Amino acid sequence: MKESAPLSPTQLTLFDRWWRAANYLSVAQIYLLDNPLLREPLRREHVKPRLLGHFGTTPGLTFVYLHLNRIIKEKESRVLFIAGPGHGAPGVVAATYLEGTYSSYFPEVSQDLEGLGRLVKQFSFPGGIPSHAAATTPGSIHEGGELGYSLSHAFGAVLDNPDLVVACVVGDGEAETGPLATSWHSNKFLDPRYDGAVLPILHLNGYKIANPTILARIPDEELTALFRGYGYEPVIVAGDVPDEVHQAMASAMDHCFDRIAQIRRDAREGGETARPVWPMIVLRTPKGWTGPKEVDGKRCEGYWRSHQVPLTDLDKPGHLEILEHWLRSYAPETLFDEKGRLFEEIAALAPRGDLRMSDNPHANGGQLRRPLRMPDIETHALAVPSPGSVIGESTRILGNWLREVMRANLEQRHFRVLSPDENNSNRLNAVLDVTDRAWMADTLPYDDHLAPDGMVMEILSEHTVQGWLEGYLLTGRHGFFSCYEAFVHIVDSMVNQHAKWIKTSKEVPWRRPISSLNYLLTSHVWRQDHNGFSHQDPGFIDHVVNKKADIARVYLPPDANSLLFVARHCLESWDRINVIVAGKQPEHQWMDMDAAIAHCSQGVGIWSWASNDKGHEPDLVIACAGDVPTVEALAAVRILREEAPHLRIRVVNVVDLMTLQSPSEHPHGLDDVVFDNLFTVDRPVIFAFHGYPQLIHRLVYRRSNRGNFHVHGFREEGTTTTPFDMTVQNELDRFHIVLNAARRVPALSGHAAYMTQMINDKLVAHNRYIRQHGEDMPEIRNWRWQEGCDS
Structure with missing residues (x-):
């Protein structure tokens, strides 16, 4: 140069x-309570009592x-x-x-002596x-x-x-x-x-x-x-x-x-x-x-x-004089006129x-934000002739739809998919059919989908991906972030700051809403057959639930079609932090698209096809939230109905976790009457949950039936093992759910001893089988809902 x-x-x-002038006003903001231009000698009462x-x-x-x-x-x-x-x-x-x-955004902080007083104070x-x-x-x-x-x-x-x-x-x-x-x-x-x-x-x-x-x-x-x-x-x-x-x-x-x-x-x-x-x-x-x-x-x-x-201590001898000398060294009388206005030159x-x-309009990105062009989810729905009749990879179905979202918005260049080196692992690789991964470094002839203009962003730093996405959203665009569930914790603190930004911006009238921060958490806690304990932590949802109720959303779609509905909803939203948890492995599919739309629109509901209590009060409510917990809950229902056909069971599936919270605490919370109609006011509720059990107890603590909720979830157990054994070690599996029902449901009192014996035998057989064969028992691997259980 x-x-x-x-x-x-x-x-x-x-x-x-x-x-x-800028430095003078900076010092004045830190120190002064009054007398903003030192038009009179500085006195102690002109200085703030707390200096920050x-x-x-x-x-x-x-x-x-x-x-x-x-x-x-x-x-x-x-x-x-x-x-x-x-x-x-x-x-x-x-x-x-x-x-x-x-002053244009805050007219009361005007360009005069009075406004200067407000500015510094x-x-x-x-x-x-x-x-x-x-x-x-x-x-x-x-x-x-x-x-x-x-x-x-x-x-x-x-x-x-x-x-x-x-x-x-x-x-x-x-x-x-x-x-x-x-x-x-x-x-x-x-x-x-x-x-x-x-x-x-x-x-x-x-x-x-x-x-x-x-x-x-x-x-x-x-x-x-x-x-x-x-x-x-x-x-x-x-x-x-x-x-x-x-x-x-x-x-x-x-x-x-x-x-x-x-x-x-x-x-x-x-x-x-x-x-x-x-x-x-x-x-x-x-x-x-x-x-x-x-x-x-x-x-x-x-x-x-x-x-x-x-x-820091202006009561010390001479310190007030040092401050006044410091302020006067900027010669404010040569910077601001008699009325307190900055000299025009x-x-x-x-x-x-x-x-x-x-x-700059980009600093208020909601002014520039344009809605995404959103393709129809129904044309991408997975055909599900009956509940549980199909096995599918939910996030791969989502990836096909995201490909079309990318295609529809590619010309506008205002939608990016981001991930810390996990886009394909998370089964979203279909987006690469219409765009590449952004990459300006050297490339080799055999490299896969790398190009300078790619709209997929991957770097093995969750912090950097999060920072890119926040900057993109704050300047008026849209994005989707997929991550392994256990490692999204790396950005916990960044999520805190973004949530605080959204909360504050909602209180600033001239700030316009920005697109939501959307997460897909997959490779989740219940399917870590080859990764182990290091990859097992569902606690990010606890972290997000701590944020302000009008910002935090957590969704646990149990299958592909519900995942499509939830993803579309999240991409259409603004000023939210949306967390979607969905597995990437082949799993049972429960709802056709019509059923998924109806169910997800309410966020929670009875699955009548899995229940047998219609027209009666149930003896037991079995609730579930999450894909693997839903499978285990339904498998437990099947065992209970085979062993005790007289037992009346209601199955409630929760997609929108925040519906469990009181409406006084969260806008998605179910009305108390509706909640009581679903979960009853006095019957046992056994809840199979994706995450830590304490979160469910915390969410329902204002509900009338809270004392009858018994939650199965992650208990910090398990490492590299079979998928089903992960649920067994944490007592989320069908067998432990049945054992819990046998202990808590009065209508099972005559069956409890034999049912307990049968279940314990199953657990022993399971433990022996996986250690001999390295995979789950055939009755687990090949389980289907419709086998003799459809109502």
């Missing part, structure tokens, strides 16, 4: 004034923001800003206020705004309270957004996280013909909360070698003299945006197909730049003490309209 001085003396002066926020990263963020504004104005580039150091919200909020967007204050760039921050799609996801969000945002550049500031503390370290590889998935560009800006200010950061302590030669190895062209900007760093940053920005433009021209006009080397910036500035050099004789600027609040540095990063 050529050395140059792109800024004129006049520009330098204006840049200095804008930057001082992070100043250390803020001057770097405002510095970058300023220089991006110049590029946007000069090149009319559409840029989205992501602040990886989320605690730097004082700087981001200050920038959005200075360019007028904040509200920060990290009860009834105000948080210290992160949250959903309340115009222009933000990334809160950043938890570190590690900024870069994957940035790359997700530019997929299929060819005119967008995302400038992503990565903090050097954040750069030490595993998710961030992997996300550098996202450049191998970016096709410059159809996708936008990401400009990573690694901000090295040297310190975390109390320690130095790794990347800030390695030599430039080693640092640039690292990022060249990742496939970037790093441009280093370093220093602590503002005018010099302004000139260097302006030169770096010019170079990077020119390079991005050249890459686009080469790909879109010149037909270049090789993976480009994208530019990035490494910015080295002092932590807490422009803050106090020392406090109480101890180093502050350029050290970890400036990370959060450099002056400084305000003019900002772009206009939706070219402002704080008003």
Whole structure:
């Protein structure tokens, strides 16, 4: 990159004034309760009683923001800003206020002295705004309270957004996280013909909360070698003299945006197909730049003490004076006029309209969201002449339908299927009939379905896949994420943050709804014949159920046609986290499409074809949720009806797990009268459940019959074994369900002893057989519902 001085003396002066204004407002937000422009001497009552926020990263963020504004104005580039150091919200909020967007979204925070007072008071204050760039921050799609996801969000945002550049500031503390370290590889998935560009800006200010950061302590030669190895062209900007760093940053920005433009021209006009080397910036500035050099004789600027609040106790002698001197060092009287308005010549540095990063439409993706074209599920239904008469692979049927969803939306390029290297394993490989896997790295002649413009995304990092998908959804598109059930826990924390974002955005009137975050969890706990204990954990659904009721949804379709209905419903929804759990192995099919639509539309219902209590109160309710639990529940029903034909049994299947919860706690909760009609108010309910039993007890705790619920589910038992033995070891199998019924149902009292003996004999025979033959007994493998059991 050529050395140059792109800024004129006049520009330098204006840049200095804008930057001082942004930094002043940042410090004021952290400290001030009143007297926002120091129009009178600072007194203790002007300062907040609780000092919260992070100043250390803020001057770097405002510095970058300023220089991006110049590029946007000069090149009319559409840029989205992501602040990886989320605690730097004082700087981001200050920038959005200075360019007028904040006041347009929050008119009470006006462009005058009164509005400035509200701006500084509200920060990290009860009834105000948080210290992160949250959903309340115009222009933000990334809160950043938890570190590690900024870069994957940035790359997700530019997929299929060819005119967008995302400038992503990565903090050097954040750069030490595993998710961030992997996300550098996202450049191998970016096709410059159809996708936008990401400009990573690694901000090295040297310190975390109390320690130095790794990347800030390695030599430039080693640092640039690292990022060249990742496939970037790093441009280093370093220093602590503002005018010099302004000139260097302006030169770096010019170079990077020119390079991005050249890459686009080469790909879109010149037909270049090789993976480009994208530019990035490494910015080295002092932590807490422009803050106090020392406090109480101890180093502050350029050290970890400036990370959060450099002056924490303003009752200490001299500290209030240090704060006032610090604030006045920005000369606010030269930045804001008598009415508290930013001087016009400084305000003019900002772009206009939706070219402002704080008003970029992609940052409010619901404005851009278009519904998916949805093919008919009925034409993809599996023919099921009678319950249990067909064996099929449910997720393969789903994959055939998703192929048509992809085909119908391929031209619009607003739907992607993502998975951590498991798309084919999860039986969704039919989507590859109409598109390939996105891939910009080298290919070999025998590679399978790799292409730069592919709409299937796979990388063996659940964090990166999740980050891509979140960025894609937040900017107005649609996606579907399949994952092995046990390993989706890797993104538990990311799901927390996304759920919090959705909750907050629902409370912000100008935020528009975004497409739902849709998961298919398969290769699940009950079918791990070759993987073992490491792959057995159904607890992600517990995690999601903890989220706000108007956000969380959990579906357990028992067969292919119900899975089709649920998947379509989830893709049509918005502002939700939808979890679908369905096995990928051949399994019993219970419902034709008409029955599946009727059943799934209600979320729960009696399977009359498996019940024999019509016109009577049942002696026993057997409930089930999940594909394998449904098989075991129905097999138990068959045994009970053969051994005790007089027994009246009601079978209830649950697809929508949240119907079990009280309607006072979840919008899908069944009315109490309907719930009692299904499950009775006083009869035993034996519930075969896919996950941990405690979750069902928790969901029904407000129900009148809660004391009679007895739940079979996963008990942390089993490893590599046969499919049926997994259920036996966790007592979810048909035999243990029958044993439980024998103990709890009064109508079985005369049969209990003999039934118990028979079942125990079966369990012994099962145990001996699998250890001799390595597979389940023929009566288990070949079991069918219709054999002498159909009503």
